Amino acid sequence: MTLPWEPVLRAFHRGLLRGASLLVPGKQRAEWSQEWQSELWYVCRECTPAGGISWSGEREATAFCLGAYQDASYLRRHAWQERPPLAAWRGSPAQCILLLFAVLAASYGAALLLPGVRTERHLSGYSAYAGLVLIQDARDQSHGSPTISPQQFRAWTGSRQRFFDRFAFYRVTQETVSPSLAGQSSWGVARASSNLFALLDLPLRCTAPAGGVDGNLPRVVLSDAVWKSQFNGNPNVAGRVVNVGSRKAKIAGVAPEGSWRLPGKVDAWLLEPKSEMASDGMGYVVAHLTSSGKSEMWAPRVQITAYKPDDSEDDLLGVSLDEGMPPPWAVFLFAVLLAFLAVPATTSVSMGDYSVNSQKLPRSRKLCRWGFLSAKIALLLPIAYFASLDLAYSCMTVYSPSSMYIHWASSFSICLFGLRWALQDQQQRCPVCLRLVVHPARVGLASRTFLAWNGTELMCLGGHTLLHIPGLPTSWFSTQRWLYLDPSWGFLFPGSSAGTKEEMATGFSPH
Amino acid sequence: MASEARLSHTAALILQAVDAGFVYGFSIMEMTGLPSGTVYPAMRRLERDELIRSQWERQSIADAAQRPARKYYKLTTLGKTTLDASRKRYPLLERLIPSEEPRSV
Numbered sequence: 001m002t003l004p005w006e007p008v009l010r011a012f013h014r015g016l017l018r019g020a021s022l023l024v025p026g027k028q029r030a031e032w033s034q035e036w037q038s039e040l041w042y043v044c045r046e047c048t049p050a051g052g053i054s055w056s057g058e059r060e061a062t063a064f065c066l067g068a069y070q071d072a073s074y075l076r077r078h079a080w081q082e083r084p085p086l087a088a089w090r091g092s093p094a095q096c097i098l099l100l101f102a103v104l105a106a107s108y109g110a111a112l113l114l115p116g117v118r119t120e121r122h123l124s125g126y127s128a129y130a131g132l133v134l135i136q137d138a139r140d141q142s143h144g145s146p147t148i149s150p151q152q153f154r155a156w157t158g159s160r161q162r163f164f165d166r167f168a169f170y171r172v173t174q175e176t177v178s179p180s181l182a183g184q185s186s187w188g189v190a191r192a193s194s195n196l197f198a199l200l201d202l203p204l205r206c207t208a209p210a211g212g213v214d215g216n217l218p219r220v221v222l223s224d225a226v227w228k229s230q231f232n233g234n235p236n237v238a239g240r241v242v243n244v245g246s247r248k249a250k251i252a253g254v255a256p257e258g259s260w261r262l263p264g265k266v267d268a269w270l271l272e273p274k275s276e277m278a279s280d281g282m283g284y285v286v287a288h289l290t291s292s293g294k295s296e297m298w299a300p301r302v303q304i305t306a307y308k309p310d311d312s313e314d315d316l317l318g319v320s321l322d323e324g325m326p327p328p329w330a331v332f333l334f335a336v337l338l339a340f341l342a343v344p345a346t347t348s349v350s351m352g353d354y355s356v357n358s359q360k361l362p363r364s365r366k367l368c369r370w371g372f373l374s375a376k377i378a379l380l381l382p383i384a385y386f387a388s389l390d391l392a393y394s395c396m397t398v399y400s401p402s403s404m405y406i407h408w409a410s411s412f413s414i415c416l417f418g419l420r421w422a423l424q425d426q427q428q429r430c431p432v433c434l435r436l437v438v439h440p441a442r443v444g445l446a447s448r449t450f451l452a453w454n455g456t457e458l459m460c461l462g463g464h465t466l467l468h469i470p471g472l473p474t475s476w477f478s479t480q481r482w483l484y485l486d487p488s489w490g491f492l493f494p495g496s497s498a499g500t501k502e503e504m505a506t507g508f509s510p511h
Numbered sequence: 512m513a514s515e516a517r518l519s520h521t522a523a524l525i526l527q528a529v530d531a532g533f534v535y536g537f538s539i540m541e542m543t544g545l546p547s548g549t550v551y552p553a554m555r556r557l558e559r560d561e562l563i564r565s566q567w568e569r570q571s572i573a574d575a576a577q578r579p580a581r582k583y584y585k586l587t588t589l590g591k592t593t594l595d596a597s598r599k600r601y602p603l604l605e606r607l608i609p610s611e612e613p614r615s616v
Contacts, residue, residue: 035536035551035582037579038579038580038581038582039535039536039537039547039581041578041579042535042537042578042581043537045578046537046541063546063547064537064540064547066548067546067547067548067549067550067551068547068548068551069548070546070547070548070549070552071547071548071551071552071555073548074548074551074552074555075552075555078552078555
């Protein structure tokens with residue numbers, strides 16, 4: 001066995017050493033790789049015969065190479081023990097990103113706990129009361145009291161309408177309900193036409209599977225509060241029979257929290273067929289507009305004239321239930337857009353890159369720098385979204401106009417100040433290692449200098465850059481500038497590779 | 512002295528080998544019989560504690576001899592003091608690796 005094996009074995013040993021060198025911390029890798037490779041040459045010379053190979057010698061060389069892994073393991077452990085103290089962690093880009101993640105987690109967690117946000121999630125995609133009108137007597141200007149009789153409702157549903165295609169009626173009464181064998185309680189019950197929820201297009205929760213509710217009994221829909229207090233939030237509540245007044249009814253489902261925005265405080269809705277509805281008392285009528293009705297509905301309130309069978313007129317008022325509120329995400333996007341437009345007016349967007357500077361950053365460093373800024377902004381946006389939702393729903397449980405304004409204002413403020421912070425933070429970070437520059441030093445006195453420069457100088461602890469911020473912006477020095485340090489500054493930063501090409505090209509400072 | 516108190520038998524052996532003129536990694540391994548995974552970390556610790564210092568051979572010398580440049584190790588003053596103290600603690604140290612004239616480098 002002679003020469004053909006030799007290059008293979010040498011390559012094998014070099015590969016082993018290369019693998020070991022990859023385990024060594026980056027700063028020491030080149031030095032150790034060189035020492036091992038050099039020593040391997042001497043090991044081979046001592047242990048293997050010239051111009052040939054011996055298995056014992058190759059074993060020796062392989063053992064030497066495997067020993068390099070123990071060296072690397074030691075060096076890695078040593079580097080971990082000698083890792084920079086907590087002070088060096090301060091101002092690092094990793095610290096900034098972790099802090100943003102923590103704030104994001106906190107704001108998201110708070111959003112999960114707020115009942116209003118949960119409701120919004122349940123109703124996502126649901127356009128609240130779009131195309132619906134509450135019809136009431138014109139003499140009653142507030143839509144708080146019931147003014148429509150069941151007879152009027154029947155008359156309208158029985159005749160062809162030009163502006164409305166569907167009607168629903170409900171009347172709120174106080175009823176004694178026995179939800180369990182244990183006892184009775186008094187609920188505000190809306191005795192409604194069976195199409196009420198279909199008209200409102202409200203998504204019910206905890207519904208029975210298809211065919212699960214007996215068609216002979218009227219259906220009852222529970223409010224979220226009653227479901228939680230009387231039925232302990234039991235998800236299998238659908239199908240249970242309760243006594244509502246003198247009638248038996250089967251539970252059909254639960255209305256989502258905050259979804260009921262019509263007049264009357266309601267604990268449950270008893271959905272009855274038109275034929276079984278009582279004829280006494282006054283109630284509310286909700287109507288769905290046809291396309292021509294929508295075009296006539298030019299204001300939130302419009303006068304409606306209804307003709308009775310005897311050709312007399314009823315003066316009615318149609319109050320639009322369509323709150324016309326954009327969904328929270330649309331409000332947020334609008335706030336973000338405005339914040340992006342407002343940022344340049346409130347803070348300098350210059351990163352301090354000076355075109356006359358002779359030293360240019362390598363492309364990879366530039367990409368890192370812009371990537372870091374993008375990451376900060378990308379984390380800021382969800383923070384602003386969830387934090388503004390938290391504020392909007394902190395004292396309201398439904399998405400009302402008030403909460404929409406709070407949501408918009410807080411989104412805009414958080415985005416604007418967040419973007420300002422992101423830019424200002426970026427301006428204070430060394431372009432090479434992205435650490436915050438420290439140790440501000442005043443240079444010059446504005447009162448004593450005329451043409452000389454005065455301002456503040458900050459330094460990167462890694463020894464890469466100095467940041468000069470002018471005290472009085474002038475035509476020749478209007479914004480901050482970065483001064484890249486060459487290796488001659490290295491003596492000021494022991495342990496760092498200040499301004500070396502390797503540092504500029506590859507990585508972060510040793511701190 | 513803190514370094515003296517910490518000096519293990521292995522470290523003392525390596526110091527003795529360096530003092531005896533075995534001034535690079537492989538020769539120390541050969542002389543002491545310690546594997547590379549022990550010798551190099553130990554030498555790195557000794558260097559960190561400033562008991563030895565290392566220096567790369569000039570590339571021109573290595574090129575002239577048609578071999579790769581080597582890293583040589585040398586005792587510092589503190590290293591010599593520590594070794595003297597270790598010899599008292601490990602009397603067999605000098606018998607195991609007798610001091611000799613430094614090898615030509």
